Amino acid sequence: MPQISAFRGLRYNLGQVGSLSSVVAPPYDVIDPGLQQQLYDANEYNVVRLILNRDEAGDGEHNNRYTRAAKLYKQWCRDAVLTPENDPAIYVYHQHYTANGQEYTRRGFMCRCRLERFGEGNIYPHEETHGGAKADRLKLWKACRANLSQIFGLYPDNFNQAQVILESAIAGHTPLEATDHLGVVNKIWPVTDIETITMLEAAISQLPIYIADGHHRYETACNLRDEIAAEYQAKHGKELPYDHPANYVLMMCVSMSDPGMQILPTHRLFRGLPPMTAEQLIEKLGESFETEPAGNGPDRALSLWEEIEVEDEQGTLAFYTAEDDAWTLARITETGEAKLAEVASEMSDDWRSLGVSILHRLVMDTLLAVPNLPAPKYVRALSEVPEGLRAGDSAGRDLTGQEGSGGRFELACLVMPATVEHIRQISSNGERMPAKSTYFYPKVLSGLVINPVE
Known part of the structure; x- marks a missing residue:
C-alpha cells in the first residue's frame, strides 16, 4: 500500500457552527441546484460554500466561485470556524445506513495518502473519468490550497485486520456525529495514539489501493502537487521536501471485505x-x-x-x-x-x-x-x-x-453493478471500466475533515 500518514486535519469548531449535521455535504458532483440551495440554507458555514460555491452575475477572472470559496476558507480559518487538530491523527469513519431494507455499517479510516501517478505505483483507477471535472477541481484546490473532500479508496484485507486495530483504539470513546440529507449517520473518531497508528501502517504496508470514488480528484491532487513543486523549485531552487503536505491527498480507506461495503447499480x-x-x-x-x-x-x-x-x-x-x-x-x-x-x-x-x-x-x-x-x-x-x-x-x-x-x-x-472483485481484477489488469460502472453507497461526506496542502 502507498505510504499513509496521520495529519493535523482541520475540523469545524462546533462552538461556532452548532450542529455538525448542518455543515457537512455530499461530494459536489451529486449536488443538484435544489440540494445546493438546501445546504446553503442549512448553515452559513456549510461546506457546500467551499466545494460548490454558486456562480454569480458579474463573475470574472478575479471574482468567481473559486475565489469566493478561497476567501471563505481563509476567513473561516482566521475566525476559528475551522480549527486544526492538536496532534496528528488518523480519523476512524463509520457510516450507518439502510439499503434494500437492511441496515449496514461501513467502517473505514481517513488519512493522508502519498500521491503516485496511476501506472507508476500501487494505486489503481477503476473507471474512466470526465476531463472537465478535473479542470474544475484544480481551479478550486489551487485557490484554496486544501483537499476539501476525500478520495475513496479500497484495499484488500480478507480478515479486516487493519480496521480491527482501529476499532480497538476507539472502543468506549464518543464519536463526532453528523446525519446527512439522506439519513445516513456518519461518525468519526480522531485517533492520535502513535502505537496504534504504527500498527495500522504495518498492517497495510504491502497492500494496493483501488480508487473507488474520486478519480478526477485524485488526478487533480497529482496535478496540484506538480504545480506546487514547480513553484517551490522556482522560489527555493530545490525540490519539494519529501514530507510536504502537497505530496499527499486526503483519502478514506475501506477494506474490500468490510461487511458494510455495498455497490449499487x-x-x-x-x-x-x-x-x-x-x-x-x-x-x-x-x-x-x-x-x-x-x-x-x-x-x-x-x-x-x-x-x-x-x-x-x-x-x-x-x-x-x-x-x-x-x-x-x-x-x-x-x-x-x-x-x-x-x-x-x-x-x-x-x-x-x-x-x-x-x-x-x-x-x-x-x-x-x-x-x-x-x-x-x-x-x-x-x-x-x-x-x-x-x-x-x-x-x-x-x-x-x-x-x-x-x-x-x-x-x-x-x-x-460491478462487484468489488471486478474492481480488483480489472484494475490490476491496468484497465478502466466505462464511466459510472459503480455507485458506492453511501457517499463519504465533505466537511468532516479538511486536509491543508500548505
Whole structure:
C-alpha cells in the first residue's frame, strides 16, 4: 500500500457552527441546484460554500466561485470556524445506513495518502473519468490550497485486520456525529495514539489501493502537487521536501471485505437516438442476444429490476423503448460474446464480462452504431428511472455535471453493478471500466475533515 500518514486535519469548531449535521455535504458532483440551495440554507458555514460555491452575475477572472470559496476558507480559518487538530491523527469513519431494507455499517479510516501517478505505483483507477471535472477541481484546490473532500479508496484485507486495530483504539470513546440529507449517520473518531497508528501502517504496508470514488480528484491532487513543486523549485531552487503536505491527498480507506461495503447499480437513460420500437431494437440486437418482451410502462422498471437482481448475471440487460412504451429483456449469447471479443479485442475477458461494457461497447457502439451520443443520464435510485422516463424533458445537473438538454429519453437500460472483485481484477489488469460502472453507497461526506496542502 502507498505510504499513509496521520495529519493535523482541520475540523469545524462546533462552538461556532452548532450542529455538525448542518455543515457537512455530499461530494459536489451529486449536488443538484435544489440540494445546493438546501445546504446553503442549512448553515452559513456549510461546506457546500467551499466545494460548490454558486456562480454569480458579474463573475470574472478575479471574482468567481473559486475565489469566493478561497476567501471563505481563509476567513473561516482566521475566525476559528475551522480549527486544526492538536496532534496528528488518523480519523476512524463509520457510516450507518439502510439499503434494500437492511441496515449496514461501513467502517473505514481517513488519512493522508502519498500521491503516485496511476501506472507508476500501487494505486489503481477503476473507471474512466470526465476531463472537465478535473479542470474544475484544480481551479478550486489551487485557490484554496486544501483537499476539501476525500478520495475513496479500497484495499484488500480478507480478515479486516487493519480496521480491527482501529476499532480497538476507539472502543468506549464518543464519536463526532453528523446525519446527512439522506439519513445516513456518519461518525468519526480522531485517533492520535502513535502505537496504534504504527500498527495500522504495518498492517497495510504491502497492500494496493483501488480508487473507488474520486478519480478526477485524485488526478487533480497529482496535478496540484506538480504545480506546487514547480513553484517551490522556482522560489527555493530545490525540490519539494519529501514530507510536504502537497505530496499527499486526503483519502478514506475501506477494506474490500468490510461487511458494510455495498455497490449499487447506475442505470442509464439515453437521448439523441432516433425513435425505435422494441421490435426494431430486437432486430438490431440480432443473434447477439436472446430477447423476450418484459412488459410496458415506466413503472415496470421496479419489478423488472427485482427479477434481474435475482438472476444476477452481468450479461442480462433490460431495455425500455419510448416509442412503444415497452420493456425488453436481453441476455447475451455466445455469438454476442464473440462479437464483443472482436470489437474489444484490446480488453481482457474480465472487462468484457461487465454488464456496462456489454451495454456500451457491444450494444451502443456496435449493434446500435451510436458511439457518439451525449452522455446518458446516470440514475442511481431505481425510482428515478420511471420518474425520468415520465418527465423526459426535465433539465438539471446529472452525475457528469452536465445540464439536461431536454427532450424524450428514447432508450433506457437497467444494468447490473460491478462487484468489488471486478474492481480488483480489472484494475490490476491496468484497465478502466466505462464511466459510472459503480455507485458506492453511501457517499463519504465533505466537511468532516479538511486536509491543508500548505
